[in-house]
Structure formats: structure tokens, C-alpha cells
Amino acid sequence: EAGVTQSPTHLIKTRGQQATLRCSPISGHTSVYWYQQALGLGLQFLLWYDEGEERNRGNFPPRFSGRQFPNYSSELNVNALELEDSALYLCASSQPGLAGGKNTGELFFGEGSRLTVL
Amino acid sequence: AQKVTQAQTEISVVEKEDVTLDCVYETRDTTYYLFWYKQPPSGELVFLIRRNSFDEQNEISGRYSWNFQKSTSSFNFTITASQVVDSAVYFCALSEGSKTGANSKLTFGKGITLSVRP
Numbered sequence: 001e002a003g004v005t006q007s008p009t010h011l012i013k014t015r016g017q018q019a020t021l022r023c024s025p026i027s028g029h030t031s032v033y034w035y036q037q038a039l040g041l042g043l044q045f046l047l048w049y050d051e052g053e054e055r056n057r058g059n060f061p062p063r064f065s066g067r068q069f070p071n072y073s074s075e076l077n078v079n080a081l082e083l084e085d086s087a088l089y090l091c092a093s094s095q096p097g098l099a100g101g102k103n104t105g106e107l108f109f110g111e112g113s114r115l116t117v118l
Numbered sequence: 119a120q121k122v123t124q125a126q127t128e129i130s131v132v133e134k135e136d137v138t139l140d141c142v143y144e145t146r147d148t149t150y151y152l153f154w155y156k157q158p159p160s161g162e163l164v165f166l167i168r169r170n171s172f173d174e175q176n177e178i179s180g181r182y183s184w185n186f187q188k189s190t191s192s193f194n195f196t197i198t199a200s201q202v203v204d205s206a207v208y209f210c211a212l213s214e215g216s217k218t219g220a221n222s223k224l225t226f227g228k229g230i231t232l233s234v235r236p
Contacts (some may be wrong), residue, residue: 033223042209042227044226045224105207106165107163107224109162109164110162112161
């Protein structure tokens, strides 16, 4: 069974540009989470999507946005890139949460997309 | 607000030594989940263990063991007879519980870099 897949693996942008990162969850998983892992800052929660809706958002400016598609894949968009947006962006998926009653909290992570802003 | 503290930032041991990674957490929830994840150089976080707040029983899995103590809000991880392949960054994480299971929005500690030398 395929794990969580993310693309692109690496992305280089310049300040002010926009970046789009993509994530495909494990089959059967409806929740998708985005985390930012910046050097020295650890893993910071960005966004949580479940059943196509944004369920929760971390402490990030509005230029970080995303969406979840009907097939549960997800996109993370970062507008007006700044140098400090350079980080590894990790996507994770989990089993049905709000309605399923079986979500025990285990997240399955992809290998991440490394964004470099020059 | 939830908080996870991993006071150790880097640990270096020689192969076959035992090593304990500390984790202290803060939460106002009575129901919560604690996790340990391993991040090898490839970047993908690998799930190691989940423990819910109502189960203080310690767990052993091969060379790994976990000591959960609510009285001190700690969830420490011990690797016995460490091996070079154990070299990685280890994260402790915390999530809120809910009626339908764990809310998978995780609060991570900053991670501990473990280096095991041959």
C-alpha cells in the first residue's frame, strides 16, 4: 500500500513568488495535515483538512493557504514568499476523524517538500 | 495551551550504550495522547508509539521502552543497546483527545538529535 506522497521533493523560488505543494494521503485516509519544519523551530502545525474542509489552522499568516480535493489529496499554497518560509513542509494523513470515531491520532507522514526561498 | 519540552537537543552515545530521551508535556485536557516519532535523514517521520492519558502502563517493544508518568507529566523513551541505525531526530508529541478519538493536531517538541557512534 502506498504511503503519503508529496511533490515536488525540492522547490526553489525567489522572494515574492508563490509556491504550491501537493500531497496524496494514504488510501482511505480523509484527514490531511500540513506541518512546517524550519531550521531551529521544530515542527509547527500549519493546517488540518478533513472531508474537504479546513478544520484547524496554526499560527501562520493568511498567505499560507490550502485546500483538500474530493479525492482527499491536498495542496498547500504559500503566496508572497519570504526568506523565512524556507523549510521542509511535511504532509501527514490519518484515518477518518470527526465522524469515524476510529481516529486514534496516529499520523502517517510523507517525506516532505523542501522549499528554498532565495 | 499545549506544550512539549524536550530539554535535550543533542545526545551522542557509543553503540550498545543505553540512552534515555526525555519528554515533558503540559496540557489542561484530561484526555490526551502522547507520541514518539523518529525522523531519519530521509526526512519522513516514522511513528513509534502512542499512549493515551488513561493508560500509564509502561511499554516495551524490543530495544525500545517508554515510561509514562502523569504525576511528573513525562513520557520518556529509552533505547537499550543502541545501534548506529538508531541515529535520527526523535520527536515527542501531544494531541488533545475528543469524544470521537484523538484530535490529530499534534504539538511537537523541538526534537532530540541522537548520534550513535560505532
